[in-house]
Amino acid sequence: MTTDDKTMKRIEEAISMQHTGDLDGARHRFTEIWQEIAPNGDPFHRCVLAHYMADLQQDPQDELAWDLHALDAAASVTDDRAKQHDSSLAxxxxxxxxxxxxxxxxxxxxxxxxxxxxxxxxxxxxxxxxxxxxxxxxxxxxxxxxxxxxxxxxxxxxxxxxx
Missing domain, CATH: 1.20.58 (Methane Monooxygenase Hydroxylase; Chain G, domain 1)
Structure with missing residues (x-):
């Protein structure tokens, strides 16, 4: 099942920026999206964004904080919600x-x-x-x-x- 998830598309664009080496651009984009979706936004969005944002942190304490955000959000994600993004996900x-x-x-x-x-x-x-x-x-x-x-x-x- 594929949805027209505009927030996820924006997160994926930031991930692409990260993968192509535009770390500052990705960090900026993730920050913008995070400000829109946290703390009560879609937990799938929060989990994915925080997971990737952690990798962009230079300070290990900041990386830990983002990884904790990802784990916390994952606790609220259902398999049905994950499958909305990709039918193979659990x-x-x-x-x-x-x-x-x-x-x-x-x-x-x-x-x-x-x-x-x-x-x-x-x-x-x-x-x-x-x-x-x-x-x-x-x-x-x-x-x-x-x-x-x-x-x-x-x-x-x-x-x-x-x-």
Whole structure:
């Protein structure tokens, strides 16, 4: 089912700007849209926008804040709403990436306990990923972060430890 979702089209345009290297333009566009949709706008829009906006932050605290916005919004997204954008989407499939990003944020900030908590949550949702390039990429990133955390503190067991 495809809808004429003007807000999502604007978010996708900002994502395209980001992917082509116009980071300042993408950040500006995301900020404009966020001001229109937050805090009570469509949670799907808020989740997607915040997820991508986090990647544009230079300060790890700001990145964490945006990733928390994405996770918070995801909790209110239904599968029906996700399928309005793309019939193959299920919100459960967002969680491995959302929790991986939070684990990476906490790792950058030196909060290993929170990094491990979110990494475990990412691992608990791996079954929601498809066997495709995206799924393989997320699984690989989770594995890399698990290995980094295990090397930093080998006494703490990880459920997905590679060594």
């Amino acid at each position: 919100i459960r499939g967002f969680y491995p990436s959302l929790h991986l990003n939070l684990a990476a944020d906490f790792h950058k900030l030196g909060d290993t306990a929170q990094a491990r908590t979110h990494l475990t949550q990412a691992q608990e949702h791996l079954d929601a990923l498809n066997d495709d390039a995206y799924g393989h990429g997320i699984r690989s990133a989770i594995q890399r972060l698990a290995s980094q955390l295990a090397e930093e503190d080998p006494t703490t067991p990880m459920s997905n430890k590679t060594k």
